[in-house]
Amino acid sequence: MSSIEIKIENNVAFIALNRPEVFNSFNREMALNLQGKLDDCNTNDEVRAIVLTGNGKAFCAGQDLKEVTTPELNPGFKAILEEHYNPIIERIRAIEKPIIAAVNGVAAGAGANIALACDIVIANENASFIQAFSKIGLIPDSAGTFFLPRLIGFQKAAALMMTGDKVMAAEAEQMGMIYKSVAAEEFDAYIEKLAVKMAKMPTKALGLTKRVLNQSLTNNLEEQLALESKYQIESAQSHDYSEGVNAFVEKRKPNFIGK
Structure with missing residues (x-):
């Protein structure tokens, strides 16, 4: 059984953490596997949006x-951080395609923070977030x-x-930690609809938006205005900008191709 499952449908890559018997907790194999799957999605032009979720209850x-308390399995904290989690976060932020965290159940520790690093976080109403460290x-x-301090305040x-403390999905939405809490019976359909919608949008512009947002975390106002100018000019040279304007003028739905 693979620790990561992936399927691509309607230009969406659905990536599922697949160690349900241990609530999808990370070992070295799963961490490296996830990095590989994210790299594949980054270079695959068929993929225009990514959903990250977990199989089972979590x-x-x-x-x-168990990995860190078993001497023959323990990679050590330096490797766990520098080879497992940090590269995952860096990939999530660097991939210039929208990444949706579909939080189906408990998200604890690194699991919570990986979700919060994604572009859009949608949680099942029964899901929870715990800074368990x-x-x-x-x-x-x-x-x-x-x-987290940038999302909800210091x-x-x-x-x-x-x-x-545990934060349930509705409270997480209320405090701005996540985008939406969704009723359990509507969760899967909501995620699929949102992901397909994102995959049909102008991927290049979304990617540049993500790039500018990343820079906004450290830029001052002058630097951010200059960056907006630079990438707005680049966006205006894209196929999808021309298509969007023509569709508006012609009163029809645009057909974006992500270029």
């Missing part, structure tokens, strides 16, 4: 503690200390990281 429970004497990793982020 999205991802973070690190498989403090419960075992660790600090948040997988860019949690970077993204004070709330510090509290959640220090207490390890």
Whole structure:
């Protein structure tokens, strides 16, 4: 059984973490496998949107503690961070295609922070987010200390990281941690509809939007305005810009091809 399942339909790559017996917690094999699948999606022109989810009851429970407590299996924390989680986060932010985290169940520790690094986070109403690190004497990793304060504010982020309190999907939406909480019976259909919608949009413009948003995390206003000018000019030279304008003038739906 592969630790990562992937299928491509309607220009969407559906990637599922597939270790349901341990709530999709990461071991080395799954972390490296996920990196490979993300690389494949990045270079595959057929893929214009990506959905990351988990099989079974959980999205991802973070690190498989059995791996780190078994001497012959333990890669060590340096390898776990620098070879497993950090490259996953870097790929999620670097791939210039929309990435949707479909959080179907509990997202804990690194699992929560991998979800929050995605472009759009949709959660099943029964899903939860837990900064579980403090419960075992660790600090948040997988860019949690970077993204979570920017999503919900310094004070709330510090509290959640220090207490390890569980946040249910509806509360996560309310505080701005995620985009939407969706009723359980509507979740799968909602994810598919959103993913297909994103795959039909102007992929180049979405990718450049992602690039500019990434830079906004460290740029000042002057730098950001200059970056917007640069990439707006590039967007205006794309096929999809011409198609979008023509479709507007002709009062029809645009047919974007992602170029």
